[in-house]
Amino acid sequence: EAGVAQSPRYKIIEKRQSVAFWCNPISGHATLYWYQQILGQGPKLLIQFQNNGVVDDSQLPKDRFSAERLKGVDSTLKIQPAKLEDSAVYLCASSLSGFLRTEAFFGQGTRLTVV
Amino acid sequence: AQRVTQPEKLLSVFKGAPVELKCNYSYSGSPELFWYVQYSRQRLQLLLRHISRESIKGFTADLNKGETSFHLKKPFAQEEDSAMYYCALTDSGYALNFGKGTSLLVTP
Numbered sequence A: 001e002a003g004v005a006q007s008p009r010y011k012i013i014e015k016r017q018s019v020a021f022w023c024n025p026i027s028g029h030a031t032l033y034w035y036q037q038i039l040g041q042g043p044k045l046l047i048q049f050q051n052n053g054v055v056d057d058s059q060l061p062k063d064r065f066s067a068e069r070l071k072g073v074d075s076t077l078k079i080q081p082a083k084l085e086d087s088a089v090y091l092c093a094s095s096l097s098g099f100l101r102t103e104a105f106f107g108q109g110t111r112l113t114v115v
Numbered sequence B: 001a002q003r004v005t006q007p008e009k010l011l012s013v014f015k016g017a018p019v020e021l022k023c024n025y026s027y028s029g030s031p032e033l034f035w036y037v038q039y040s041r042q043r044l045q046l047l048l049r050h051i052s053r054e055s056i057k058g059f060t061a062d063l064n065k066g067e068t069s070f071h072l073k074k075p076f077a078q079e080e081d082s083a084m085y086y087c088a089l090t091d092s093g094y095a096l097n098f099g100k101g102t103s104l105l106v107t108p
Helices: none
Strands: A005-007 A010-013 A019-024 A031-037 A044-050 A053-056 A065-068 A075-079 A088-095 A104-106 A110-114 B003-005 B010-014 B019-021 B024-026 B032-038 B045-049 B060-064 B069-074 B083-090 B102-107
Touching: A005 A088, A010 A019, A019 A088, A019 A110, A031 A075, A044 A065, A044 A075, A075 A088, A104 B045, B003 B083, B010 B019, B019 B102, B024 B069, B032 B060, B032 B069, B069 B083
Parallel strands: A010 A110, B010 B102
Antiparallel strands: A005 A019, A019 A075, A031 A044, A031 A088, A044 A053, A065 A075, A088 A104, A088 A110, B003 B024, B019 B069, B032 B045, B032 B083, B060 B069, B083 B102
């Protein structure tokens, strides 16, 4: 089956600029996640969608990060304005219905460098 | 609060030697635990999950609730096992909390 698609693969921006990442989950997957992985650390959940509704965004820095999942399919994650500490790999994952019941599949990630 | 600890950042073993990647967790309830693996230039992928009690690629992991551990083991390491390994847990069945990962290097 086709995997989770993310774009762009790499992005370099200056601090205070804006950036957006796109994710296309596996067809039919109701649950979509955005994770942030800073170098040397494990992935950290930013936001979780169930269809087009937000289930958990408690760790999303809402003053600068926003995410949406239109029509319960594709999702975009935006950072505005970016800070140096936002440099990380942003991973998108999807599953039929949660990690416990079904396997989650991860995308290749978008590597963001803020200079 | 949930917490996953992987004490080793890097583990180096010789081919054919046994390998154990440690994972300890702190959670008051009954979490579900997973091991994820990321091979070089590949996506993060599920290796095995506690509830399935399965063996994947020769790896096994036993949940020890008394010691709050979920160590990953393989009796004979292969060079293709070299990768980054992440232990993770969930209490809700939805969001995963990951450890910082252990880089396994298997040398010939």
